[in-house]
Amino acid sequence: MKKKPIIVLFLLTVFLSLSAPFLQTAHPGRKNIQITLQEKRISELSSAGLTISFISQITNLTEKDYSLVSYQYQVTIAGKEYFKQQVSLEQPIDIPAEKAVTINFPVKISYQYLNPWLVEGQKQASCQVSGEIFFWDEKKKTEKLSFSYLMDFPIFKLPELTFLPLAVKNLTLGGADFFFRFQVKNVNPYDLLIQKVALELRLGDRLIYNGDVAGDKMLEAGQSRIFTLPLILDFFEQGRELRDLLEQEAVPFSLRISFQADSAWGWLSFGVDRQGSVSKEFSR
Missing domain, CATH: 2.60.40.1820 (Immunoglobulin-like)
Incomplete structure (x- = not known):
């Protein structure tokens, strides 16, 4: 049986209360929700692999509550599709009016499965995560946000x-x-x-x-x-x-x-x- 690549992406949420409410109100044609990349970092780096974290802030710019209900994404390594998935949350993530939440997209990569995506002797590669996040407003009307993040990572070799x-x-x-x-x-x-x-x-x-x-x-x-x-x-x-x-x-x-x-x-x-x-x- 062919083994699937060991690469995991999931949502880890930490709620952050803003220091003050947003002063402006939403205008026609303006997005009600926005997503901003705050940080990208590498952790758990070893001879077996690493984890890349894309930490983003999702901001509710309106005076009504939203809930994050599902997302879909794909991961590419060196420009080639590596992994894709659709996820529906059993417990939606609340995004209160004029508040923001921080979302972490961690991608765990195992070196032993990377060979088909790399050339011999390659010292580093790029990882891109892109997809869409879907939200409901108070009336369960669906809105979505698109995102695309890119980061280089090393191919670590044992001494x-x-x-x-x-x-x-x-x-x-x-x-x-x-x-x-x-x-x-x-x-x-x-x-x-x-x-x-x-x-x-x-x-x-x-x-x-x-x-x-x-x-x-x-x-x-x-x-x-x-x-x-x-x-x-x-x-x-x-x-x-x-x-x-x-x-x-x-x-x-x-x-x-x-x-x-x-x-x-x-x-x-x-x-x-x-x-x-x-x-x-x-x-x-």
Whole structure:
């Protein structure tokens, strides 16, 4: 069965009382209701997708009450139709005379379904939401408003993670003193200001480190940065199994990293992991 794109658009309403009633009255030929885009923003940005919010104000310019009863819309990605829907509200949204309400149109996009709408290597795309909103007045006469909003959004790529050779200071019968090193490359066309890096490092299947990494963690667009983690193991306490693993020519490690970062597109939370064998370099 073909899966439908995971993209959700719904109305989230917050009522706002105006500081004062409108002073003017409606004139012939003038719209009774108007819609104004107040803000558009990206949130919940991750390697899986993001949410685009189009926050609008609907204003009742008359001295009679209206109710929002239904709406229809379509979403296009890069100019191609992606999703469309008609919605009738079981509970109409009241818009009192000479008042305004704020409506949020959030569009949740999942990257895994975007390929048919993108070209290979595309770094960002555009999302357009357009449609009509239908209202009833006190006599249930129908009026409608049209809207069309457009916003670009990034195609976020996970950083590339590479293991580097161990820098071993000491490896004896009783313990080991070494540096585990790895490289992270930001393959996105925008900077990542890393706020937090949390690591889980395993030697074989044994957890040997669980904590954060300190220091400068800025990743400019296309830049690579090497992280160094100093480690001391006590084989008498932690077991000879770790010593046997470290004595191998290729030492098996697995690393899971959780990142929290800021970017030009907003806050990011994502994780990367890797398993592999690492060579050793001895130093004093």
